[in-house]
Amino acid sequence: MKTFLGMQRFLAGLTLATAAGFFALWVIEPAVHAAGSGQAAVAPAAPAHAATPAEAGGLLFQQNCTFCHGRDAMGGETGPDLTRSQLVLGDKDGSKISEVIRNGRIEKKMPPFAFSDQQLASLVAFIRERVTAAAAMNGKRRGVEVADLQTGNAESGKQYFDGAGGCSKCHSPTGDLAGIATRFQGLRLEERMLYPRDVKSKVTVTLPNGQTVAGTLAYLDEFTVGLRDANDTYRSWATANVKFKVDSPVEAHAEQFPKYTDADIHNLMAYLQTLR
Numbered sequence: 001m002k003t004f005l006g007m008q009r010f011l012a013g014l015t016l017a018t019a020a021g022f023f024a025l026w027v028i029e030p031a032v033h034a035a036g037s038g039q040a041a042v043a044p045a046a047p048a049h050a051a052t053p054a055e056a057g058g059l060l061f062q063q064n065c066t067f068c069h070g071r072d073a074m075g076g077e078t079g080p081d082l083t084r085s086q087l088v089l090g091d092k093d094g095s096k097i098s099e100v101i102r103n104g105r106i107e108k109k110m111p112p113f114a115f116s117d118q119q120l121a122s123l124v125a126f127i128r129e130r131v132t133a134a135a136a137m138n139g140k141r142r143g144v145e146v147a148d149l150q151t152g153n154a155e156s157g158k159q160y161f162d163g164a165g166g167c168s169k170c171h172s173p174t175g176d177l178a179g180i181a182t183r184f185q186g187l188r189l190e191e192r193m194l195y196p197r198d199v200k201s202k203v204t205v206t207l208p209n210g211q212t213v214a215g216t217l218a219y220l221d222e223f224t225v226g227l228r229d230a231n232d233t234y235r236s237w238a239t240a241n242v243k244f245k246v247d248s249p250v251e252a253h254a255e256q257f258p259k260y261t262d263a264d265i266h267n268l269m270a271y272l273q274t275l276r
Helices: 004-028 053-064 086-090 095-103 117-135 154-162 186-194 249-259 262-272
Strands: 202-206 212-220 224-228 234-238 243-247
Touching (some): 053 117, 086 095, 086 117, 095 117, 154 262, 186 249, 186 262, 202 224, 212 234
Antiparallel strands (some): 202 212, 202 243, 224 234
């Protein structure tokens, strides 16, 4: 059996490999707000002769709901696992599910959808089918729960943060990490700890006259290095004509991978979860 650490390393790598795909699905998603309507546009339903209600609902779900709730309705990037939702499980006639879909939950960034009654019924049928399938899964285990990531020792995690882990060289619990446990929970927090996404690298360029220019790395290949300076002005130079040094926080996290033990990750997670 793979160790917990092995699973986390795999997930961290998988996150980067799939992030672009998830984003592409989101960009081409037909569920965008219709101009002036305040509602999401709806893709055409599957032909009536080609699909059962659950199948038609599945197509609608894939086109409109998967980014948040996952392709199997068991949770996605930002949305909850619908197969464990108390509202879904307690809805006997589909009216509560339909109401949420029709009206949205703006406070949770879920838009309203202008589905017809038939489309709503098909979505309800699909979600109920997924509930049944999930209940039949062996072991009833469908993902990593927040509780799974709360088994470490926070004090040991703090010692690792300040000592062997070297985390305090770049991070501060009262600075960049202040309140991080309120912004990220569970697996999202652990993924960010192991391999943070969307973290900008810094670069310092030394010009032929000895002058240095520092900023956020904006471009780098074999021939050109570019940055945005403190005024957000883009500047670039031929790599053959300058010297430069890149400070990449992501690389520092990647270099830490072979040094972690399972206990290190559990303890560090326990500590980070205290930063609220």
